[in-house]
Amino acid sequence: MHRLQWEEAQQKDVILYPEGMVELNQSSAEILKCCDGTRNLAQIVNDLEQKFATTGLTNDITAFLEVALKNGWIQQN
């Protein structure tokens, strides 16, 4: 129902759904791309902390995933 795609004209990732579009900033897009059904929360945090050479992302990622879940952008298994 929701489609995540890169928009060349806007130079950003967007989520598309019936009659709407959400423009994503880079960190939101990075988190959503990790939600591929194969990783759990701990793995997503770990992967992103490694990718961006940082720590302490758990709270930010958890808060964003709650928003994403509430909006139906991701589904919980």
Place this chain on the structure above:
Amino acid sequence: MAGSNKTNPTTALRTGITPPRWLLAELTYACPLQCPYCSNPIDYAKYQSELDTEDWKRVLTQARKMGAVQLGFSGGEPLTRKDLPELVKHARDLGYYSNLITSGYGLTEEKIVQLKEAGLDHIQVSIQASSQELNDHIAGTASFQHKKEVAHLVKKHGYPMVLCVVIHRENIHQMPEILAMAEELGADYLELANTQYYGWAHANRDLLLPTKEQFEQAEQIAQAFKEKVAGKMKIYYVVPDFYEDRPKACMNGWGTTFLTIAPDGVALPCHSARELPGLDCPNVKDYSIEQIWNESKAFNFFRGFDWMKEPCSSCDEKEKDFGGCRCQAYLLSGDMYAADPVCSKSPNHPVIQEAIDSAKATALADNEKPLIFRNSKNSRLLS
């Protein structure tokens, strides 16, 4: 939709012009239904020619390159176009998120599967009322049972199902039943579109405009339902602007976001703009979408704020609502530069109350005049 002010890196845009995001492709004015509030122009019957498949593909390609991403295949009834699957496939290849806006009439399971394979993202089915009798009366065609079957098939084949019900005086009392029907059909999105009074709806306004009490009651019921189904079904509520005291931010601002292409190829900043005088709306057979969006007289006509008169030009809300709707200003005051009469600051605002009173008087009269149904015969009679 959140607009973007970023400069488009792939296509040259004139300073201050944002690229199109939404493309409404009105493939045809042909339609088996005769809804008396149809958004097609009253004089649609005189526009007989239709763009061919290659024209539409070129339009889709050019608009996509500029940044259009949401695409509505509309009409009339878009299913009457034989090349619909081919156009859907082209749109998917280009990366559009495409929506089929249909009455459901003529939609079979085979076609639903075929369109899915072509890459259609969702289907919006319109239903005119919650009962067969009223649906078939308003639609001017026996279609209720088939529409419900179509809604089930849309769900069955994994599309998000958007149910659209246009609300007016004839069906507003059915609000509880309409909501129950949406739930029963498993709608993911429900669009409750209070009639916007242009074109056919303007001609039938005395018979369609509900009273303020009816609106408020229906809105309350819809609001309670929205809370009940939160997380399961999303409700789009198109506000009845005759009962607001500020106008809608029509089209998110003229020539900022929306691009409509009419069946004969005329490009419009909104689907009603054809009714405005002197715009010289360009045709996609003569110009590219980029030329039309950036350079045409029509698309620049009401861009920005320089065209405004008082009370809009000095209004501190002008960047919020852009002076409201140009077509409504023209229809109700005869002046397309005037403030939308819906606005309580407009000197023409009393015409709104007059319209409400006139509709109420008609409702109370013993011998109601009949609805004017949208068909070619009436189109020719009225234009």
